[in-house]
Amino acid sequence: MSNSGFQVSMAESLKAGTRQTVQAPFGLALAELAGKHEDVVGLTADLGKYTDILPFAKAFPDRYFNVGMAEQNLIAISAGLAKIGKVPFATTYGVFATRRAYEFIAVLCAHGHLNVKVFGALPGLTTSYGCSHQAIEDTGLMRLIPGLTVIDPCDATEIGQVVHTSYQIAGPVYVRLQRGNVIKALPEGYEFRHGKAQIVRQGSQIGIISTGLMTAHALDAAAALEKQGVSVAVLHAPCIKPFDAKAVVEFARSVERLATLENHVVAGGLATLVAEVLFEAGVSQKLVRMGLPDEYIECGSPGYLMDKYGISSARIEQKLSSMMKN
Amino acid sequence: MLTNQSPPPPASFELLRERAHQLRRNMLVQARGKGQGYVGQALGTAEFLSALYFNEMRYDAARMDDPDRDRFLMSTGHYALSLWAVFAEIGLISRDVLPLYGKDAGPIDMTTFDAVLGVEITGGSLGQGLGQAVGMALGHKMDKRTCRIFIETSDGELQEGSTWEAAMSASAFRLDNLVALIDCNGIQADGAIVIDMEPIAAKWQAFGWDVAEINGNDLEQVVNALVGARTRNGRPKAIVMRTKPGKGIPTLEAREKSHFIRVEAAEWEMLEQELERNYV
Numbered sequence: 150m151s152n153s154g155f156q157v158s159m160a161e162s163l164k165a166g167t168r169q170t171v172q173a174p175f176g177l178a179l180a181e182l183a184g185k186h187e188d189v190v191g192l193t194a195d196l197g198k199y200t201d202i203l204p205f206a207k208a209f210p211d212r213y214f215n216v217g218m219a220e221q222n223l224i225a226i227s228a229g230l231a232k233i234g235k236v237p238f239a240t241t242y243g244v245f246a247t248r249r250a251y252e253f254i255a256v257l258c259a260h261g262h263l264n265v266k267v268f269g270a271l272p273g274l275t276t277s278y279g280c281s282h283q284a285i286e287d288t289g290l291m292r293l294i295p296g297l298t299v300i301d302p303c304d305a306t307e308i309g310q311v312v313h314t315s316y317q318i319a320g321p322v323y324v325r326l327q328r329g330n331v332i333k334a335l336p337e338g339y340e341f342r343h344g345k346a347q348i349v350r351q352g353s354q355i356g357i358i359s360t361g362l363m364t365a366h367a368l369d370a371a372a373a374l375e376k377q378g379v380s381v382a383v384l385h386a387p388c389i390k391p392f393d394a395k396a397v398v399e400f401a402r403s404v405e406r407l408a409t410l411e412n413h414v415v416a417g418g419l420a421t422l423v424a425e426v427l428f429e430a431g432v433s434q435k436l437v438r439m440g441l442p443d444e445y446i447e448c449g450s451p452g453y454l455m456d457k458y459g460i461s462s463a464r465i466e467q468k469l470s471s472m473m474k475n
Numbered sequence: 476m477l478t479n480q481s482p483p484p485p486a487s488f489e490l491l492r493e494r495a496h497q498l499r500r501n502m503l504v505q506a507r508g509k510g511q512g513y514v515g516q517a518l519g520t521a522e523f524l525s526a527l528y529f530n531e532m533r534y535d536a537a538r539m540d541d542p543d544r545d546r547f548l549m550s551t552g553h554y555a556l557s558l559w560a561v562f563a564e565i566g567l568i569s570r571d572v573l574p575l576y577g578k579d580a581g582p583i584d585m586t587t588f589d590a591v592l593g594v595e596i597t598g599g600s601l602g603q604g605l606g607q608a609v610g611m612a613l614g615h616k617m618d619k620r621t622c623r624i625f626i627e628t629s630d631g632e633l634q635e636g637s638t639w640e641a642a643m644s645a646s647a648f649r650l651d652n653l654v655a656l657i658d659c660n661g662i663q664a665d666g667a668i669v670i671d672m673e674p675i676a677a678k679w680q681a682f683g684w685d686v687a688e689i690n691g692n693d694l695e696q697v698v699n700a701l702v703g704a705r706t707r708n709g710r711p712k713a714i715v716m717r718t719k720p721g722k723g724i725p726t727l728e729a730r731e732k733s734h735f736i737r738v739e740a741a742e743w744e745m746l747e748q749e750l751e752r753n754y755v
């Protein structure tokens with residue numbers, strides 16, 4: 150695998166179907182970053198292959214450490230490295246980073262304001278393996294930690310940009326990581342801007358505020374609704390913390406109906422953030438929250454589960470249609 | 476060390492070997508239905524599951540809620556197909572559902588949930604089994620029940636700190652009603668073990684456990700080690716089992732050490748035949 154340029158193939162996994170994908174965008178970007186900065190170190194807890202860090206490991210074997218299946222130690226070692234001036238990028242699944250190593254991230258990294266970058270794979274319903282692997286409440290957990298930056302990138306391009314940006318951000322960062330063949334979904338020319346939400350589709354009748362992979366589904370659903378004569382705008386909010394309150398308030402005021410969409414339980418994450426900032430700004434508006442219910446979800450393929458739980462493009466389209474009837 | 480002070484095992488080895496073979500068939504049926512899966516790991520578990528469920532453990536499959544039953548906890552939830560292979564033999568599920576392993580909305584999952592009859596603990600997140608086993612063994616001691624707790628744990632799980640916290644407490648609480656079977660198959664998610672855990676047996680010994688180290692695919696050794704583990708001397712028992720991923724199917728045994736064994740669609744039939752040929 151080369152460090153320059155992405156390896157591009159066609160997506161087959163998503164129903165939307167025809168999007169380009171990039172294999173292991175995280176590892177490719179990390180290898181590129183490490184080529185520029187000698188202080189970058191990559192670590193994993195027995196999930197190197199499954200968190201896409203191998204392109205980096207191959208390019209910089211001396212800066213790659215597999216600590217074994219030991220997520221608390223992964224974060225503690227990263228904290229130690231950061232203390233003496235390294236910039237560790239640590240990977241595991243989101244559930245293990247947040248549920249098992251939470252305190253290590255809070256006390257060591259966040260309170261210590263350490264330069265540890267945690268990339269947690271399998272956000273929301275992107276695994277077949279059931280509740281032990283589905284990070285459905287990680288955004289909520291992590292946004293509560295003072296001083297921690299939390300980012301949920303949408304696509305392959307944005308993941309690459311977030312790798313580079315997170316190096317520039319002083320302090321700890323948690324990123325929800327999509328792995329494997331990751332789609333390209335954001336408009337040509339889109340660039341991640343730290344702390345900013347950006348309108349990725351203009352519209353007036355319905356406004357969707359979405360984050361992570363769900364912005365791709367929002368764009369699909371919006372395109373489908375346009376054919377029915379409904380104008381749908383999409384505000385992509387990858388930065389959960391810091392959150393772009395100003396953009397959200399302006400966006401909410403610019404549309405007739407408002408919805409949020411996230412690959413996460415609807416409590417504690419994006420929807421909650423939006424409600425907080427709107428209320429604080431005195432904007433009173435009905436809000437349709439699309440996301441996962443307050444329950445653990447069974448095993449099943451991502452496509453099947455997203456459809457069942459209402460966050461597939463098709464189900465979102467239905468939901469938006471029904472919003473127009475109210 | 477574990478000593479064999481108890482009478483010889485009642486069931487014949489031949490019967491247990493047949494059971495282990497049938498378990499392997501059941502595993503292959505599941506993996507084939509799914510098109511892939513943790514079949515490598517599962518095949519390595521057939522001997523100790525046969526020895527536990529068909530010889531050592533005291534339970535009534537029709538009364539899996541009996542508080543006095545011996546319990547088997549599988550700490551590695553991704554070995555679910557091993558458990559379903561057993562459940563099909565003791566009548567907890569029908570053999571007919573095996574091909575539906577891991578299917579959307581299907582009857583048997585790729586991982587384990589304790590809401591399923593016969594499944595003692597929820598798996599999926601590793602390193603959480605042994606502590607629960609300690610809790611159960613401790614509770615049974617409090618209640619003066621004579622039943623025992625058997626738990627499978629893995630070499631990968633030895634890397635989780637929680638495993639050693641549990642090991643420490645088991646000997647401190649003198650839980651001789653607890654038997655840990657450590658499946659050392661030499662692999663973890665990134666391939667061959669990435670952090671050396673040897674000497675494994677000496678580590679458990681240092682934590683205050685009685686230890687036996689055996690070939691986990693040698694049925695006689697497994698049965699005898701379990702008999703030895705019946706000793707009630709105030710110390711928990713650890714059986715360090717060296718097992719082989721893919722055991723019983725030479726093609727899979729020889730395949731690259733991998734978390735997810737790759738099997739081509741056309742290969743399954745051949746693997747099934749190999750399993751039968753290899754069983755003599």
Ligand SMILES: Cc1ncc(C[n+]2csc(CCOP(=O)(O)OP(=O)(O)O)c2C)c(N)n1
Nearest residue numbers: 195516599600601629630631632662663664
């Ligand atoms: C706490 C935790 N961390 C990581 C994982 C991801 N994972 C699933 S299986 C596995 C390998 C573990 O090795 P081992 O338990 O020895 O299993 P085997 O190699 O025999 O499949 C890992 C890291 C997990 N399920 N739980």
